[in-house]
Amino acid sequence: MTFSQRLYENVKPIWRANHDHPFVRGIGDGTLDQEKFRFFMVQDYLYLIDYARLFAMGAMKAKDVKTMGEFAELLHSTLNTEMELHRQYAREFGISEEELESANPAPTTLAYTHYMLHVGNNGGLAELVASLLPCMWSYAEIGKALDETPGARDHQYGEWIKMYASEEFQELTNWTINLLNELTEGKPEHELSHLEEIFLTTTRFEYMFWEMSYRKETWPEEQQ
Ligand SMILES: Cc1ncc(CN)c(N)n1
Numbered sequence: 161m162t163f164s165q166r167l168y169e170n171v172k173p174i175w176r177a178n179h180d181h182p183f184v185r186g187i188g189d190g191t192l193d194q195e196k197f198r199f200f201m202v203q204d205y206l207y208l209i210d211y212a213r214l215f216a217m218g219a220m221k222a223k224d225v226k227t228m229g230e231f232a233e234l235l236h237s238t239l240n241t242e243m244e245l246h247r248q249y250a251r252e253f254g255i256s257e258e259e260l261e262s263a264n265p266a267p268t269t270l271a272y273t274h275y276m277l278h279v280g281n282n283g284g285l286a287e288l289v290a291s292l293l294p295c296m297w298s299y300a301e302i303g304k305a306l307d308e309t310p311g312a313r314d315h316q317y318g319e320w321i322k323m324y325a326s327e328e329f330q331e332l333t334n335w336t337i338n339l340l341n342e343l344t345e346g347k348p349e350h351e352l353s354h355l356e357e358i359f360l361t362t363t364r365f366e367y368m369f370w371e372m373s374y375r376k377e378t379w380p381e382e383q384q
Pocket residue numbers: 204207208242294295296299366369
């Protein structure tokens with residue numbers, strides 16, 4: 161069993177819960193309340209700004225030029241392809257780029273991004289990849305599953321589904337999974353279980369991000 165298969169087995173119930181989450185189901189059939197999607201898009205834009213920084217850190221921590229190049233590709237794709245999707249939806253919602261960038265992060269967004277940045281800053285490359293992988297892998301899986309539903313690309317969230325089901329996104333995800341397998345080959349069990357813990361933590365944050373968006377989470381003093 162590869163290390164990534166071990167990780168996947170450990171978090172399967174949470175990933176299944178992601179697929180069943182009303183937010184994800186609502187994207188799939190196009191029935192999700194637009195206000196919830198709008199909230200998600202703004203928070204996700206903030207999330208991706210920090211997430212992109214992790215790819216830059218990956219390039220810095222990489223041991224060879226080829227791996228540096230792959231991280232550069234991931235950084236480019238996040239800033240210019242994935243975030244362009246957000247900018248497009250924002251334009252439809254009448255939100256400017258400045259508004260997107262200067263929005264306030266909700267508690268879960270802040271906790272999730274700061275956790276990953278902490279791991280990225282303080283750990284080695286394997287820790288960094290373990291922390292960022294649930295993000296790519298779970299969206300690649302969700303995008304592919306939703307895309308199999310007839311008419312999935314024909315409704316208001318079709319572009320979102322198309323993005324994560326795309327060949328490009330699937331390939332970048334597979335590259336990252338393979339990198340983690342390579343980085344963990346021959347590592348002692350205590351290091352593997354530490355990486356498993358990191359992967360589990362960001363997997364939990366992934367679920368919390370759907371939940372946050374569905375509830376349009378706010379800070380306590382913002383609640384009316
Ligand atoms: C919270 C979250 N997780 C994952 C992805 C996919 N990059 C995303 N855009 N946002």
